[in-house]
Amino acid sequence: MVKAIPDHPLKILHLEDSLADHGLAKAALRRSGMAFTLQHVDTLEAFQTLTANEPFDIILADYRLAGFTALDAWRHVAQLPQHPPFVLLSGAIGETAAVDAMRLGIADYLSKDDMVRLPHVMARAIEVHEARKMREHAMAELAASQRRLADLTEHLQTSIEQERAAIAREIHDDIGGALTAVRFDIAWIGRHTHDPAMQEHASAAADMLQHAIGASQRIMMNLRPPILDQGLVAAVQWLASSFERRTGVPTVLRASSAVVNIPAEVQLVAYRTAQEALTNVAKYAAPQRVRIDLADSEGVLTLEVADDGCGIEPTMRDKPKAFGLKGLLERARTVNGWLDISSQPGKGTSVILSVPIASRDNASAEGEPQ
Ligand SMILES: Nc1ncnc2c1ncn2[C@@H]1O[C@H](COP(=O)(O)OP(=O)(O)O)[C@@H](O)[C@H]1O
Ligand SMILES: [Mg+2]
Numbered sequence: 001m002v003k004a005i006p007d008h009p010l011k012i013l014h015l016e017d018s019l020a021d022h023g024l025a026k027a028a029l030r031r032s033g034m035a036f037t038l039q040h041v042d043t044l045e046a047f048q049t050l051t052a053n054e055p056f057d058i059i060l061a062d063y064r065l066a067g068f069t070a071l072d073a074w075r076h077v078a079q080l081p082q083h084p085p086f087v088l089l090s091g092a093i094g095e096t097a098a099v100d101a102m103r104l105g106i107a108d109y110l111s112k113d114d115m116v117r118l119p120h121v122m123a124r125a126i127e128v129h130e131a132r133k134m135r136e137h138a139m140a141e142l143a144a145s146q147r148r149l150a151d152l153t154e155h156l157q158t159s160i161e162q163e164r165a166a167i168a169r170e171i172h173d174d175i176g177g178a179l180t181a182v183r184f185d186i187a188w189i190g191r192h193t194h195d196p197a198m199q200e201h202a203s204a205a206a207d208m209l210q211h212a213i214g215a216s217q218r219i220m221m222n223l224r225p226p227i228l229d230q231g232l233v234a235a236v237q238w239l240a241s242s243f244e245r246r247t248g249v250p251t252v253l254r255a256s257s258a259v260v261n262i263p264a265e266v267q268l269v270a271y272r273t274a275q276e277a278l279t280n281v282a283k284y285a286a287p288q289r290v291r292i293d294l295a296d297s298e299g300v301l302t303l304e305v306a307d308d309g310c311g312i313e314p315t316m317r318d319k320p321k322a323f324g325l326k327g328l329l330e331r332a333r334t335v336n337g338w339l340d341i342s343s344q345p346g347k348g349t350s351v352i353l354s355v356p357i358a359s360r361d362n363a364s365a366e367g368e369p370q
Contacts, residue, residue, distance in 0.1 A: 009035035010122075013050060015061040015073055016089075017042040024115055025060065025089060032119035044068045048076050056084045058122055063090035063097070074106055085129040087121060153330040161268060168224035171216050179216065183209045225271045232267045233259050233294060236274050236303070240292055243278045249287055255294040262301055266335050266355050270294075270303045273331070273339070276324050277305035277351040285309025285349060301337075301355045308348040312341070328353070 012029070016022045022040050029036055039056075041047045042065065051059070059077060061070040070088055077083045085107040088098070098109040107125035110117060183206060190202030225235055233255045244251040262270070274292065281290055287309035295302050317325070325341060328351070332339040337355030 009037050011055070011057045012036055012038045012122075013047075013056045013059045014038055014040050014089075015042070015047050015059065015065065015070065016040065017062060017065045021062065021112060024112070025118060028115045028118045031116075034119055042066070044072060044076075047073050051077055051080065051083075055082070058084050058126055059086045060089045060118075060122075061086065063088055063093045070106075071101065071104065074101075074104060078105055085125040087125050089118065150330065150333055153327075154334040157331060157334065164223040168220045171220050171223075175216050176213065176220075179209055179213050183213070225268060225275075231260070232262055232270055235267070235271050236292060236294055239271070239274050239278060240290075243282065243290070247282050249281075249290055251290040251292065253292045253294065256296060258296045259294050259301070260296075262296070262357060263335075266301060266337075266357065269331050269335050269337065269355065270301065270353060273303055273328050273351070273353045274305055276328055280324060280351075281305070281307045281309065281349075284312075287348060296357065299357055301353075301357050303353045304350060306348065306350040311345040311347055312343040312349055313345065317341075325351075 014022055014025060016025070026038055029038065039050065041050060044065075044067075050056075059073075061073055063070045065073075070086075070090070074086050077086055086105075087107050088101055088109040089112060090109070091112055093101075093109070101109060107129060108121050110121045186202050186205045186209060190199055190206065193199055193202070221238070230238075233253075236255070237253050240251045240253045243249070278290070281287060285307040287307035289308060291304075291306045293302070293304040293306075316322070325339075329339045332353055332355065335355050337353060340352045340354070341349070342352075343349040
């Protein structure tokens with residue numbers, strides 16, 4: 001809630017070189033019944049000292065003073081960190097001067113001939129000033145909270161990737177190793193028996209093991225992106241091929257040969273973006289074909305996943321419990337990139353990730369471990 005007038009008597013500073021006019025202003029304020037203290041100055045030096053050392057609720061200033069103008073006074077006030085509203089209370093100064101003054105940030109202009117309106121003009125100036133302060137405060141809070149959210153997202157993403165990598169390692173070392181060893185033993189048993197039933201069981205077990213080994217490799221691939229070993233282009237190609245195999249939708253990857261030496265964290269963001277975009281295509285789009293473009297030109301890596309499916313329904317974009325696209329937007333930010341999602345009902349969807357790659361010299365080589 002904006003409170004126009006503070007609880008304490010209003011602390012007013014009046015910059016005015018005519019004592020008579022100062023008296024008139026004081027009388028107008030008294031008549032209004034408001035509680036106030038009024039300090040009077042008529043030199044720029046005294047004004048500067050006072051405003052630098054004392055907090056005022058509002059400043060009233062005549063326009064033309066001895067050797068300076070209200071604009072000189074305002075310039076000094078405007079650079080104070082917490083300055084009060086500043087109202088011109090002056091003889092006629094002309095519309096242009098009044099407009100210019102407002103443009104510089106002066107709160108309002110009131111002619112001395114209109115002195116009865118002074119309390120009202122002051123109350124409005126304070127109200128607008130308070131509202132602006134509250135808005136600035138809210139904006140600062142919002143920016144801080146967005147920063148916190150971005151930090152948290154980055155932290156969560158990093159933890160998730162680390163955990164995925166650890167699980168993939170365990171599957172590889174423990175489960176994968178054991179399955180392979182058992183497969184050799186089963187094959188040995190199959191070779192060393194002449195009992196047809198035993199051979200049949202050994203062969204069925206070997207098939208089952210092959211299936212389990214394939215499944216654990218697939219799980220590992222999903223958990224730990226193969227970009228770590230083979231580079232971004234190969235990794236996205238692998239995503240595209242498995243998508244095509246799984247869905248039967250023709251999928252083309254066009255990658256410019258320049259996509260090399262992308263920093264590891266950017267590769268991971270690009271990989272996860274392609275993965276989520278393709279998952280969405282498979283789940284929702286029902287397309288005829290899918291196109292993926294991967295390019296690095298003028299220091300910006302771009303990845304586009306485009307389908308010609310049904311398009312995103314406008315209401316679905318902000319679906320409360322859907323975090324796929326929202327997560328991608330946040331992830332892009334963690335590497336100073338951005339995500340554009342364009343979609344037309346019936347015409348398909350395109351998800352574009354762009355990430356500036358600052359300096360090739362600083363970029364870590366593709367496939368470098370996390
Ligand atoms: N390629 C696409 N084609 C059609 N609709 C899509 C596509 N991608 C996303 N959508 C729509 O946008 C919604 C939000 O997607 P997303 O944020 O990934 O969340 P989720 O996949 O968990 O629903 C989806 O529920 C779907 O309705
Ligand atoms: Mg999704």
